[in-house]
Amino acid sequence: MGHIVIRNLNKHFSERRGARRTGNGAGGLAGETISVLDDVNLEFENGEMVCILGPSGCGKTTLLRIIAGFDEQFEGQVNVDGQPVDGPCADHIFLFQSSGLLPWMTVRQNVGLGLRQMQDQAKHDETLREYIEIVELEGFEDHYPHQLSGGMQRRAELARALAVNPELLIMDEPFSGLDFFTHMKMREEVVNMHDYIGKTMLMVTHDIDDALIMGDRIVVMSGRPSTIKLARKLDFPRPRDFEHNEELSRLRAEVFLMLGVPYAV
Amino acid sequence: MRNNRFKLKYVLPVISFTLLVLIWELLARYAGWSAHVFPAPEQVATGMLELIADGSLFKHAVASLYRVTMGFYLAFLIGVPTGIVLGRWQFARTLLNPVVQFLRPISPLAWIPLAMLWFGIGDPPAIFLIFLASFFPLAVSTMIAVTAINPTYFQVAANFNFSAWERIKLIVVPAIVPAVVTAMRITITIAWLVVVAAEMIAVQSGLGYLILDSRNALRMDYVMDGMIAIGAIGLLLDVIMKRLGRFESTEWASG
Ligand SMILES: Nc1ncnc2c1ncn2[C@@H]1O[C@H](COP(=O)(O)OP(=O)(O)OP(=O)(O)O)[C@@H](O)[C@H]1O
Ligand SMILES: [Mg+2]
Numbered sequence: 001m002g003h004i005v006i007r008n009l010n011k012h013f014s015e016r017r018g019a020r021r022t023g024n025g026a027g028g029l030a031g032e033t034i035s036v037l038d039d040v041n042l043e044f045e046n047g048e049m050v051c052i053l054g055p056s057g058c059g060k061t062t063l064l065r066i067i068a069g070f071d072e073q074f075e076g077q078v079n080v081d082g083q084p085v086d087g088p089c090a091d092h093i094f095l096f097q098s099s100g101l102l103p104w105m106t107v108r109q110n111v112g113l114g115l116r117q118m119q120d121q122a123k124h125d126e127t128l129r130e131y132i133e134i135v136e137l138e139g140f141e142d143h144y145p146h147q148l149s150g151g152m153q154r155r156a157e158l159a160r161a162l163a164v165n166p167e168l169l170i171m172d173e174p175f176s177g178l179d180f181f182t183h184m185k186m187r188e189e190v191v192n193m194h195d196y197i198g199k200t201m202l203m204v205t206h207d208i209d210d211a212l213i214m215g216d217r218i219v220v221m222s223g224r225p226s227t228i229k230l231a232r233k234l235d236f237p238r239p240r241d242f243e244h245n246e247e248l249s250r251l252r253a254e255v256f257l258m259l260g261v262p263y264a265v
Numbered sequence: 266m267r268n269n270r271f272k273l274k275y276v277l278p279v280i281s282f283t284l285l286v287l288i289w290e291l292l293a294r295y296a297g298w299s300a301h302v303f304p305a306p307e308q309v310a311t312g313m314l315e316l317i318a319d320g321s322l323f324k325h326a327v328a329s330l331y332r333v334t335m336g337f338y339l340a341f342l343i344g345v346p347t348g349i350v351l352g353r354w355q356f357a358r359t360l361l362n363p364v365v366q367f368l369r370p371i372s373p374l375a376w377i378p379l380a381m382l383w384f385g386i387g388d389p390p391a392i393f394l395i396f397l398a399s400f401f402p403l404a405v406s407t408m409i410a411v412t413a414i415n416p417t418y419f420q421v422a423a424n425f426n427f428s429a430w431e432r433i434k435l436i437v438v439p440a441i442v443p444a445v446v447t448a449m450r451i452t453i454t455i456a457w458l459v460v461v462a463a464e465m466i467a468v469q470s471g472l473g474y475l476i477l478d479s480r481n482a483l484r485m486d487y488v489m490d491g492m493i494a495i496g497a498i499g500l501l502l503d504v505i506m507k508r509l510g511r512f513e514s515t516e517w518a519s520g
Contacts (some may be wrong), residue, residue: 072418088423100421103517104439113425146517164425 002200009076035225051211054221114164312486316345336395406448443518
């Protein structure tokens, strides 16, 4: 489960405001449209950790939202496990770029959102404790999100997503805004988590090293309108080390170049 | 430091009220107005004691509070759900919002003739006017609060398969609590303003009636006592509403 096929995906937004301003005459008849995704073709295997890179504003979030079923205004074909996407559901959990924790609920209540259907109270509590333990938030069960640090909020949201045991976990820049050490630690946690549960994970990141170290597959997108510049499987052994693996370090320099930074240092 | 600030919080208002009474006393003494037109603090204080002693102040205050409570609760029970429906349902908003915005600026006092015609005299027309005065601010504030909810939360709801009822119970209601409590604070003040005006016309009890009746008897000291009672109760209502906004689960909104 979690096999994703994307064929000839095109996506544009129409900007009505822009249309009114420039709309005198034939030019802006249907409103100004900006093309965001241009003929995207991708295939992700079952259980892969896919890391997506691309310049800011190129359409990474847009692509993830389409896969998660939040945006159904697109052309082309997006299939998850052979079925066209059909609205959001608990099998495809999305971790938002900005926090998606409900601020009026404690950590316990937030993480419990995915366990609402569980009848057996003892099992419910046990599962809740298990996932809070995985992200090391024991002792903070009754804290509200605003009482947590940014990194703890991210971890709580991760626990909430994992507790549902989704077939597909979609993470939009899960590490942004974290300090260096928390970032490294979260990176490790997510990799371990992925090894452990083996579900498909899609992750957008701005950090090339994140992608090269964590990914089973790396996708690099170009600036808008976005095309796929690189989509390749990474079958380097772990733990990955740029200094000792020449092919990996060559790939790293290549990706840096692709994203417009010629000198990878 | 902390203790000092705590003290200041109570000392400063006492100073400002003392100054107010002092200015009043000076005006009464040296402005040369007759005591029938501008009673001095002492006279008003004596009048206050009389009104408290014979129980009439208490009786009138309870009558006013009863009407405000009834009208306000009715408005709350109908206005907040209305606001939620208008906020959540684009169709209802397009359909009804123009009507709401048309009725809203009509002062509740303009409804007095119709209210008396429809409800006779006594409590019902007064309660109706309080209801009108409170309904629109509560419904409109609720509607605005609902439309302002971060759309991410609804996407989370969709992601976790919330039912329509769960979306209301777990997202909408908790999200609007801070805004609704603020709206209640403002609205209760409006309701309190309106009850006094309504009581000058339709009823034989209440603080508004006390003021009108005292004016007819040319007892300006009682008029001022009525005003002081209105101000004091208004202050109290505001304090109660402020307390109401201090649940732990609404703290997220304040930072
Ligand atoms: N609702 C919308 N209406 C109009 N345009 C939009 C909308 N959402 C996104 N866009 C446009 O689509 C483009 C891609 O947005 P998207 O959020 O997918 O970028 P991103 O790659 O996630 O960027 P970042 O790395 O900064 O998060 C942006 O240029 C933006 O202007
Ligand atoms: Mg984004």
